[in-house]
Amino acid sequence: MSTKIEWTTETWNPVTGCTQLSAGCANCYAKTIALQMQKNGVRKYMNGFTVTMHEYTLNMPRLLREPSFIFVCSMSDLFHKDVPFEFIDKVMAVIRSTPRHTYQILTKRAERMAEYFATRAIPANVWLGVTVEVPSVKYRIDCLRNLPASIRFLSCEPLVEDLGELDLTNIDWVIVGGEHAINARPMKEEWVLSIKEQAEKQGALFFFKQWGSIGSDGVYRSVERNGSELQGKTYKAMTTVNRHTLFG
Template sequence: MPVWNPWHGCKKLSPGCQNCYVYRRDSSIGKDASEITKTGSYDLPLKKDRQGRFKLTPESGVVFTCMTSDFFLPEADGWREGCWDIIRQRSDLHFHIITKRIDRFAECIPDDWGDGWENVTISCTCEDQERADFRLPVFIGLPIKHRRIVSEPMLEEINIEKYLADGLIEQVTCGGESGENARLCSFDWVKELRRQCVRSGVPFYFKQTGALFRMNGKDYRIERRFQMAQAEKSGYSYTPNTGCADRIRYTLPTRADLFARLAKSTFRSRFRLSDEDRQYIADKGLDVIRAHAADFVAKKLAPENPPKDGRQTPMRGHPIFKAQHATACCCRGCLEKWHNIPSGKTLTDRECAYITDVLMDWVVKRL
C-alpha cells in the first residue's frame, strides 16, 4: 500500500482526534505533531528510478494520501494546488484522501475539478452521530466521483442509513481505536452499522477491533498486532451478492433461553392470539399454518437482502405475523439481534426450519 504524505502534522478537530496515532508517534520521538511541515515526499508520485520509470506505478495499488495530516487542513492551503497538479499529471494512479474537514472541500478543489476526478476517492470520517449528521449531508452534496465513509475510531453506535439511500457511497469502513488509552468499541455498534449497509446494498469493511473491544457483554484488551486479524476473522466485512457472510460462525440460542429473553421484552410480550386467530388455526389445521409460516420465511426473510427489510411483516392479518413479532422473527435485523443469524446472507434450509419451528412453538403454546 503506497502512502504519500506531502506534508506532516495536524490540528486536532473533533473527538476522534483525542488519541491520534500521529501525535502518539511523534511524541515518542520528541516531535510536536501540531506543527505542520512540508515533507521531502511532496513530489513522490513524480519521482523516478534510475531507468527513468516512475517509482509509483498503477501496480503499486491505491495511493493513500496525507495519512499523517489532513489534505484539507487550512495550514496546507499554500501547498495543495501543487498536489492537485501532481494528481492531475498522474491520472494513471488512484489517490485516496481521508478527511475530517469535508466542509472545506468545495473551497479547496482545482478549477477543472468539474464533477470530480476519476482517479480520486474521497473518504469522509464520522466517529460519532454528531459528526455524521454534520459532515455527511455536506459530503453527499459535493461533486465527487468516488466517495466512502469511515467511522474510525468508532466511538458510539451511529445511524447513517439515510446517507446511503441514494447509492453515492461506495463503501463504509469502521474500526475501533488503537493505543494504550483507546476508548471502547462495541461489536454491537459494528453489527448495527453493517446491517445498515446490508439493507442499502453498500459494501462494508470491518477494519479492526481496536485495543478495547466489547463483545457479548465482555470487554477485551487486544494487542495491536491482532486487531486487524480479529476483525478479519469475524467475517463481518460485507460485499453484496458474494456469499461472504456464509463464513460467519454463530450459535443459535436454545429455545428456553430465547423465550426467557423474549418474556422480558415489553414489546414482544404484548402480542396475543385473538379468538379469531384461534378459530382460523382450528379451521386450517396446524400443518397448513406451518406451511404458511415456512412460506413467509422463505419469501420475506430468506433472501440476502429482503425487500423493505424491517417493514416486511404486518402487525396483524395472520396468526404467524403476530408470532413473528413476538419471537423477533420479523426482519433480518431482529434475527441477528435475537437469534444470532447474521444479516447479509441467504438463509440456509436449516435456518429457515429453525425459524419456522420457533414460530410454531409460539403459536401452539397459545392455543
Template sequence: MGENSKIEWCDHTFNPWIGCQKVSTGCDHCYAEAMMDHRYKKVQWGAHGERKRTSEQNWKKPVQWNAQASTSRKENGHRPRVFCASLADVFDNQVDSSWRRDLFALIRECAALDWLVLTKRPENIEKRLPPDWRDGYSNVWLGTTAEDQVRFDFRWKRLKRVPAVVRFISYEPALGPLRLPQNGLLPDWLISGGESGAGARSLRPHWVRDVIADCRRLGVAPFHKQWGSYDSNPLVVEQGMTAREARAIDAEGKGGGLVDGKLVREFPRQNRRSLELRLRSAG
C-alpha cells in the same frame, strides 16, 4: 512520509506535509500528533502549530508508484491505492494554498493511482478543490471521518454535495453507534474500526454489526478494519475469552478484525462515472 502501507485498505500512504489541529473527540488520541509532535518533535500540533512540507524526495515517490502501477495491478488485482494523508489534512485551513495546488498537480500526473483523500473538514472541500475538478477526478476518492452519529450527520451532509467518483466514510475510531440513512444519497464505501493504542476507548461489537447490516441492505461496501483492542473484540466482550485466547483465533489487525468469524473487507465497485471520466481524460 511516502511508503508501502500496512493499512489494510490501501497500498501506499503519502503525506505532502505534516501537521494538523484537533477538531472533535475522534482526534483526542491522535497517533499522528503523538508521533510527529510529542515523540519526534517534527511539528507543533494545534491552532498555532506548524505545517511542514515534506521533502522533494518524498514527493517523487508517487511518480515511482505510478510508473510501477501496471505491474502492481497485475500482482494485486486492483489499481494501486494511495491514502493521502495520514499525518495531515489536505483541506486544513492553515495549509499554504500553493502546496495544495502542487498536490493536485501531482494527483493529475499520477493518473494510474487511485488517491484516497480523507478529511475531517468536508465543509472546506468545495472551496479548496482545483478549478478543473468539475465532476471529480477519475482517480480521487473523497472521504470523511465520522466517529459517531453526530459527526456522520454533520460531515456526510457536506461531503455528499461534492462530486466524486467514490465518496466514503471512515467510521474510525468508532466511539458511538452510527446508522446509515434509509433514503437519500449514500456513501459508496464505509470503513469501520476501533481505537488502538494506550488508553484506547472501547467499541461495542453491535455498533459494527448494525452498520454492516445497513451497508448490506443499502448497497454500500463495508470494510471492517479492526477492533482496535481485544477489550473491544466480541470474543472477549461477548464470549468471555481472555485477550490471549482471542488473539489465537483472531489476529487480524490490532485487536483482531473478524466479524462473527469472517473478514468483512469489501471495496466499492467501479462505477460508470469513473470509467467515463477516465476515458474523457485519456481522449
C-alpha cells in the same frame, strides 16, 4: 511510502501535523508517531505535530512505476485550515499527472474540502472520504455526498459512539474500526452491526478493519490478538474503479 493499512497500498505525506477537531482525535495515532519521530531526530518531523508542508515530497508518486492506491496525508489532514489552497493545488497537479495511481483522500474538514472543490474539478483518479466517528459529525456525510468524486467513502474509525441512522445515498464504501491506543475507548458490536446492515441495505460496500485495542468481549489486548472478525466472519469488501480493483 509502503503501509500496513489494509485498504490502501502506499501513503504519501506532502503535509504532516494536525490539530484536534472532534472526538476521534483524542488519542491520535499520527500525533504519537510524529512526536516520536521528532524525538528521534527525523528531519521531516522537526516541527513535531505542527502543520507543515513538505514541497520536496511532491514528486514521490511520480517515482512509483506500478499503479498504486495512495492514501494522501495519513499523518495530517490535507484540508486543514493551515494548508493553503495554493499548496493543495500543487498536490492535485501531481495527482493529475499520475493517472496510473488512485488517490484516497480522507478528511475531518469536510466543509473546507467542499469549499475547495466548489471552484475546481475533482481529478478522476481521486476517491474522497470523510471520518464519521460520532453522531455529531454526521453532517460531514452531506458535504461528501454532493461532491462528484469517482468514489465517496466513510471511515468510521475510531468508532467511539453509536452512529444511529445513516443516510448513505451516494456513498460507495464504509470502513469501520475500533481505536488503537493505550487509553482506547471500547467499540460495541451492536454499533458495528448497525452500520453493516445499513450499508448493505443502501448499497454501500462494508469493510471491517479491526476491533482495535479492546476486543468484542471488552478485553484490552494487542490489535493483532483482537483481530477483525465480526461474529466469526471477516468483511473486507473493497470498492472498484474503472481501471482496476484494490488487491484484485
